[in-house]
Amino acid sequence: MRQFLDFEKPVAELENKIDELRQMTASEGVNISDEISRLSVKAEKQLRLLYSKLSPSQKVQVARHAQRPHALDYIRSLISDFTPLAGDRQFAEDKAVVGGLGRFEGQPVVVIGTERGADLETRLAHNFGMARPEGYRKAIRLMKLAARFRLPVLTFVDTSGAWPGIDAEARGQAEAIARAIETCLSIPVPLIATVIGEGGSGGAVALASGDRVLMLENAIYSVISPEACSSILWRDPKQASTAAESLRLTAQDLKKFGIIDRIIQEPVGGAQRDPEITITTAGRAIAEELAALQAENPKGLISRRREKFLAIGRVTGE
Structure with missing residues (x-):
């Protein structure tokens, strides 16, 4: 329904x-x-x-819609012969981050995604897409595996942010996120990140520091949620719509600022109206970007990727 x-x-x-x-x-x-x-x-x-x-606050609602396709939907549809890999080899398995090996249009790849879950049972199992340190360390392990075997990395980002619990902080949440970003920036293989719903805070950046950052038309990507922002700045969560406007979190704003590289069109009414068409469209966009990156040499990939992110927000004088 x-x-x-x-x-x-x-x-x-x-x-x-x-x-x-x-x-x-x-x-x-x-x-x-x-x-x-x-x-x-x-x-x-x-x-x-x-x-x-749509206003920015309305796009926030669309990006969080429970019936939008999630990371596992993209993986099932776009990745053949998918073999999931689990665990960070240090502490535990974190189901908020899913990943493994598979083939994208016949080409071997490593795929990683943040999975929110589709109903109450799966949302609880995947912790609503909010990863603990072991989730990011699993992502690091998979990216290093991709680097070793020269496999492109595809990531699908959909999280409100990293898990903020005391247990996560005790196990080094900030360090794990920083290491994940560092790994994204240093692997000598193409990395294409796609923000498919909500890209929240460092929990999203940890998997989205790629050569190409794609974003669905009605997705959002921000350093902080509008609710948290309004609580901090105005001490009033009811100001979330004002915060959403100020944060410039829409795909259109982020493309203008050079934060993302490409906007993927959604069906009229949002991805939830026709998940199959949305996933197919995203797959075509990813294939085009991957083909463009294949000819790049490893050193060039790393250099341009790092420069891309270092240039964000850089102001030069006359």
């Missing part, structure tokens, strides 16, 4: 009415196809209008 966001209420009313008419047609044999067609066109227009002018 489709879940509607608050601002989608006009569309929800129309689509619910369409469903009622279809049920009436099926049960009573009444021919009201013309009315159904009219309402369907109206609902489509309303949806296009809504999504043509």
